[in-house]
Amino acid sequence: MALLLREALGDSLRRTRVSQSRTLREVSSSARVSLGYLSEVERGRKEASSELLAAICDALAVPLSDVLFDVSESLAERTLRRTGADVVMPGAYADQGSTHSESGVETVDAALLAQDPLLAQESLITQETRVVIPAPAARALAAA
Structure with missing residues (x-):
């Protein structure tokens, strides 16, 4: 649940x-x-x-x-515990146990996070999470 x-x-x-x-x-x-x-x-x-x-x-x-x-941390931790999902990592933190997906996003296995509290604190976005910000239309910028 x-x-x-x-x-x-x-x-x-x-x-x-x-x-x-x-x-x-x-x-x-x-x-x-x-x-x-x-x-x-x-x-x-x-x-x-x-x-x-x-x-x-x-x-x-x-x-x-x-x-x-x-x-935010509580929700992310619960999601990780429930799904055991891999976590999207900033490149600076993903030096061991990391892989690159087809989109070039570096990820770290959830098991590695359990071993390293610093990684767990810095890595709270699961692979399923995608943020898409559409580019504004040219007319919208001119009107503003």
Whole structure:
């Protein structure tokens, strides 16, 4: 079963709050969100808006970017554990156990990542992940 973004966000927020030894009531009051709603967000049952996430992060005195980074790592680690997929590596990190695909992308076997924590931290994009950014149309650039 796939981990949903809202569940990963809730887990990260809860870990942060608990690590600060703070109660739901304290954080909900500081963030100006109902106790019940914050509880639902932490349990991954409610999808928090960006404004609500910002308010919760402010109440926890943690940058939203840190929470999102933590969520990204959690999702990537879970994907790796579930699929055992190879991971796309930047060339500087893939010096042993690496292969080149037909597209020239350098990859490292997931087993190698288990042996090297630095590689595991730097390598969170699976081979199935592809980001395609289309080039803007010439007219769109002229109009801007």
